[in-house]
Amino acid sequence: xxxxxxxxxxxxxxxxxxxxxxxxxxxxxxxxxxxxxxxxxxxxxxxxxxxxxxxxxxxxxxxxxxxxxxxxxxxxxxxxxxxxxxxxxxxxxxxxxxxxxxxxxxxxxxxxxxxxxxxxxxxxxxxxxxxxxxxxxxxxxxxxxxxxxxxxxxxxxxxxxxxxxxxxxxxxxxxxxxxxxxxxxxxxx
Numbered sequence: 267x268x269x270x271x272x273x274x275x276x277x278x279x280x281x282x283x284x285x286x287x288x289x290x291x292x293x294x295x296x297x298x299x300x301x302x303x304x305x306x307x308x309x310x311x312x313x314x315x316x317x318x319x320x321x322x323x324x325x326x327x328x329x330x331x332x333x334x335x336x337x338x339x340x341x342x343x344x345x346x347x348x349x350x351x352x353x354x355x356x357x358x359x360x361x362x363x364x365x366x367x368x369x370x371x372x373x374x375x376x377x378x379x380x381x382x383x384x385x386x387x388x389x390x391x392x393x394x395x396x397x398x399x400x401x402x403x404x405x406x407x408x409x410x411x412x413x414x415x416x417x418x419x420x421x422x423x424x425x426x427x428x429x430x431x432x433x434x435x436x437x438x439x440x441x442x443x444x445x446x447x448x449x450x451x452x453x454x455x
Contacts, residue, residue: 274321278303278328282343283336292338296346297353300325304354318358322351322365323372330376330387341386341393344373348394348413352402362404363412366395370416374432378424388417388435410436 281303285295307321326347333343351369352362370391377387391413399409414436421428 274303274307274324275328275331278325279332279335280328282329282332282338286333286336286338292333292342293346293349296329296333296343297350300329300347300350301354304351305357308355308358318355318360319368322355322369325354326351326369326372327376330373330382331380334377334380334382339386340377340383341390344377344387344390345394345397346390347373348391349398349401352394352398356402362399362402363408366398366409366412367416367419370395370413371420374417374420374428375423378420378428384421384424384428384431385435388414388421388432389438391417392436 278300281299282296285299286292289295303325304321307325308318329343329347329350330340332338333340348366348369351365355365370388373387373391374384376382377384392410395409395413396406399406414432417432417436418429421432
């Protein structure tokens, strides 16, 4: 199973790298690449014993690594990751708010792992959740809050500085939606 996961991650990373180098429109190429990978991969998840959440994690991880590799703006990449995941999973019947929270968690976790800009990534995730919510006809406020919650949970595993950075980013990122933090402050703050 490990080779399947790393294969999906590599496909996402390589797709993001090639697409960003080709056009430079980070948000759109990330959305398109992730939507395509998820749409084709999710059809096969039952056959290979992989869950949709595992596929989302692999694709988001690959996208973060690809964006960092080419020096792309992680805010734009994170927004593209979120919108791409929501578009790519809408046919899979996944629960939207759980998908948003999971995507934000993985993206922040991997952004921290590669030393990326957590504030930009968190901002992009909330913006992407709002955009995706409007497309799917769900509450933009709930979507923004789910993204903020997932991002904060991941930051909590990194440390208090990461939590403060992410908290600051997600609470200033409104874009027409009020972000309500459902998670209490993480221990140690």
